[in-house]
Amino acid sequence: MKIISFKAMLLAACLSLPCGAAIGRTLPLPAGLVSLGSEQGAHLLLDSEARQAYWPLSLQFVTQKTQTYCGVATIVMVLNALEVPAPTAPGIEPFTAFDQDNFFNERTDAILLRPVLAKIGMTLDQIGGLLGAYSVKADVRHAGDGGLDEFRTLAVRYLGTPGRYVIVNYLRRTIGQESGGHISPLAAYDADTDRFLILDVSRYKYPPVWVKAADLYAAMNTPDSDNENRTRGYVLVTAGD
Amino acid sequence: MKIISFKAMLLAACLSLPCGAAIGRTLPLPAGLVSLGSEQGAHLLLDSEARQAYWPLSLQFVTQKTQTYCGVATIVMVLNALEVPAPTAPGIEPFTAFDQDNFFNERTDAILLRPVLAKIGMTLDQIGGLLGAYSVKADVRHAGDGGLDEFRTLAVRYLGTPGRYVIVNYLRRTIGQESGGHISPLAAYDADTDRFLILDVSRYKYPPVWVKAADLYAAMNTPDSDNENRTRGYVLVTAGD
Numbered sequence: 078m079k080i081i082s083f084k085a086m087l088l089a090a091c092l093s094l095p096c097g098a099a100i101g102r103t104l105p106l107p108a109g110l111v112s113l114g115s116e117q118g119a120h121l122l123l124d125s126e127a128r129q130a131y132w133p134l135s136l137q138f139v140t141q142k143t144q145t146y147c148g149v150a151t152i153v154m155v156l157n158a159l160e161v162p163a164p165t166a167p168g169i170e171p172f173t174a175f176d177q178d179n180f181f182n183e184r185t186d187a188i189l190l191r192p193v194l195a196k197i198g199m200t201l202d203q204i205g206g207l208l209g210a211y212s213v214k215a216d217v218r219h220a221g222d223g224g225l226d227e228f229r230t231l232a233v234r235y236l237g238t239p240g241r242y243v244i245v246n247y248l249r250r251t252i253g254q255e256s257g258g259h260i261s262p263l264a265a266y267d268a269d270t271d272r273f274l275i276l277d278v279s280r281y282k283y284p285p286v287w288v289k290a291a292d293l294y295a296a297m298n299t300p301d302s303d304n305e306n307r308t309r310g311y312v313l314v315t316a317g318d
Numbered sequence: 319m320k321i322i323s324f325k326a327m328l329l330a331a332c333l334s335l336p337c338g339a340a341i342g343r344t345l346p347l348p349a350g351l352v353s354l355g356s357e358q359g360a361h362l363l364l365d366s367e368a369r370q371a372y373w374p375l376s377l378q379f380v381t382q383k384t385q386t387y388c389g390v391a392t393i394v395m396v397l398n399a400l401e402v403p404a405p406t407a408p409g410i411e412p413f414t415a416f417d418q419d420n421f422f423n424e425r426t427d428a429i430l431l432r433p434v435l436a437k438i439g440m441t442l443d444q445i446g447g448l449l450g451a452y453s454v455k456a457d458v459r460h461a462g463d464g465g466l467d468e469f470r471t472l473a474v475r476y477l478g479t480p481g482r483y484v485i486v487n488y489l490r491r492t493i494g495q496e497s498g499g500h501i502s503p504l505a506a507y508d509a510d511t512d513r514f515l516i517l518d519v520s521r522y523k524y525p526p527v528w529v530k531a532a533d534l535y536a537a538m539n540t541p542d543s544d545n546e547n548r549t550r551g552y553v554l555v556t557a558g559d
């Protein structure tokens with residue numbers, strides 16, 4: 078409801094203002110975020126200090142299938158980037174790849190039932206559980222249990238190492254976006270501006286953005302009512318044995 | 319059938335050879351192609367001389383839905399990159415974006431019926447027609463009507479200009495891949511090696527590759543029996559009025 082009324086507000090504003098081009102297809106970004114699709118955003122990537130995750134993830138970039146599937150889309154990208162053995166899918170036999178349908182099986186159902194996921198999405202802890210269901214190593218970190226410095230240090234180390242990934246779970250409105258809890262993978266870090274690149278899987282809604290480390294940390298350091306009010310946070314991911 | 323027997327052959331070979339890691343999830347590349355996922359491939363992009371198309375297309379990268387949907391996936395990427403007004407889709411309302419389902423409407427049906435597409439895919443001329451159905455300007459060029467130099471000049475100009483795209487239709491086996499006609503967008507050009515970057519939409523099968531301009535031209539300059547034996551080729555795309 079919030080989203081619809083926000084869009085309606087924007088459209089109403091545009092009837093009297095020349096703001097067509099600024100709206101485009103995705104929502105406008107707040108001043109604190111830099112779109113990867115902008116000249117500045119592309120330059121930050123070309124000049125970024127840690128971007129090992131960018132290459133494999135950008136090749137596996139997908140759009141979340143529904144508005145509660147951000148976690149599924151994110152995990153699918155990471156599993157494909159890690160080249161975890163995947164099932165096939167109708168139409169691509171005999172080839173294999175994870176998608177947002179064949180991701181689910183009895184092991185994932187044991188962690189999170191699909192009707193619950195479809196209704197409210199997944200929590201930080203469930204991201205860890207679902208990765209574990211595919212024998213991928215997941216180190217789940219609630220933001221409230223550490224600090225900004227610890228997050229920055231660990232995330233930069235992971236983004237600078239091949240075969241390692243960082244998934245973030247954050248409250249959008251804290252970084253000025255519409256509006257609730259969200260999940261996406263990180264792709265890069267720029268030291269000069271202290272910004273992380275989020276490959277936002279809601280590609281119909283927002284482009285990938287460069288966000289200040291402190292702002293992202295603040296957005297992760299928020300209580301999640303779907304997770305017993307534990308704080309959101311991040312998951313450090315590496316291939317299993 | 320060809321694909322299955324090829325994979326079986328590979329698997330059989332691997333029973334006696336230590337080639338597990340080299341096979342991975344996608345098919346092995348011939349020596350003449352450089353994967354964007356390799357260190358060399360990433361370096362070519364960072365040092366490429368024309369890459370305007372890369373940024374918007376990489377943000378819209380999708381996997382073809384079935385083995386005959388390479389053309390649909392390619393056009394969807396280009397329409398989204400151009401920010402052509404799009405329909406919504408179940409699960410993402412009120413937002414909008416093209417996908418490989420909502421792309422079809424009465425105007426596309428007038429150019430290519432879905433059952434035919436599902437069976438044999440689309441031809442070069444139909445790419446142009448389908449883009450036209452969305453009021454996008456498409457200049458269809460059969461490879462046999464021009465030469466390598468003309469292709470290189472035009473494609474490099476388009477890849478170096480924001481809001482312009484190049485779609486290629488080529489015979490895979492000519493560049494050493496398995497095996498038939500294929501369609502994908504170009505994303506960049508590297509002058510030092512005279513190579514184009516193909517963002518291959520069959521992500522379950524091959525990574526994006528850097529291919530020599532002459533090899534790509536040769537693969538486009540092949541007769542398509544689904545198109546009255548006219549040669550394959552490329553489509554130069556710009557936004558409509």
Ligand SMILES: [Ca+2]
Pocket residue numbers: 121124125126267268269270
């Ligand atoms: Ca930098």
Ligand SMILES: [Ca+2]
Pocket residue numbers: 197198199200258303
């Ligand atoms: Ca939630």
Ligand SMILES: [Ca+2]
Pocket residue numbers: 362365366367508509510511
């Ligand atoms: Ca170069």
Ligand SMILES: [Ca+2]
Pocket residue numbers: 438439440441499544
């Ligand atoms: Ca064909």
